[in-house]
Amino acid sequence: MSIKILLLEDDLLFAESLTDLLEDENFNVVHTPNGQEALDIIFENKFDLYLLDINVPLINGITLLGELRESSDNTPAIFLTSHKDREMLKNGFMSGGDDYITKPFDNDELIFRINALVRRNKPKQNECVAKLCHDEVHHRIFYDKQELELSKKEYQLLLLLMTHVNAPVPKELIIDALWSSAESGSDGAVRVYINRIKQLLPALQVENIRGIGYKLVS
Numbered sequence: 001m002s003i004k005i006l007l008l009e010d011d012l013l014f015a016e017s018l019t020d021l022l023e024d025e026n027f028n029v030v031h032t033p034n035g036q037e038a039l040d041i042i043f044e045n046k047f048d049l050y051l052l053d054i055n056v057p058l059i060n061g062i063t064l065l066g067e068l069r070e071s072s073d074n075t076p077a078i079f080l081t082s083h084k085d086r087e088m089l090k091n092g093f094m095s096g097g098d099d100y101i102t103k104p105f106d107n108d109e110l111i112f113r114i115n116a117l118v119r120r121n122k123p124k125q126n127e128c129v130a131k132l133c134h135d136e137v138h139h140r141i142f143y144d145k146q147e148l149e150l151s152k153k154e155y156q157l158l159l160l161l162m163t164h165v166n167a168p169v170p171k172e173l174i175i176d177a178l179w180s181s182a183e184s185g186s187d188g189a190v191r192v193y194i195n196r197i198k199q200l201l202p203a204l205q206v207e208n209i210r211g212i213g214y215k216l217v218s
Contacts (some may be wrong), residue, residue: 035059
């Protein structure tokens with residue numbers, strides 16, 4: 001399975017060169033030039049690693065990673081930085097960074113650091129419910145050993161049902177888990193995602209518990 005990397009870098013020429021380097025090593029790279037776009041992409045996709053420049057437009061790399069860590073996103077992250085200031089590096093690690101490399105850097109060293117970090121964060125085991133298995137490190141769910149292509153909310157919903165397998169999950173709990181206080185969740189929106197799960201996994205038994213919520217039956 002190809003390692004999927006989000007690259008946050010506003011220097012477009014450098015980003016293009018770095019993307020070519022990583023893709024030559026068989027990594028799957030998604031590049032974005034600003035922090036807000038990175039946040040939007042992460043919201044809809046799952047990655048194995050974040051490569052984050054610090055000084056980028058809209059949301060800087062340190063603030064971005066801090067927000068991701070607060071939302072329980074533990075994806076490994078390496079800062080790409082020209083900063084040598086100790087306080088800046090301290091802030092990077094305090095925000096949840098796992099490693100950093102200072103520009104300009106040796107290409108082989110970067111590849112070594114990426115492989116070492118990804119290898120270190122490989123899950124020792126998966127949590128399974130029948131044919132459904134959850135990789136908690138990389139935030140992926142597999143069915144019959146095949147990875148499911150899920151949006152972030154679909155992933156959160158299916159994980160919630162797996163966590164409470166054979167027990168009703170109240171609609172209020174689902175709304176609280178899938179939507180922040182600044183977003184607008186509803187019973188109708190929950191039904192949309194439940195139906196998406198059912199369409200994706202027709203063999204899965206998800207029951208509607210009238211007036212309460214939904215239940216995944218193992």
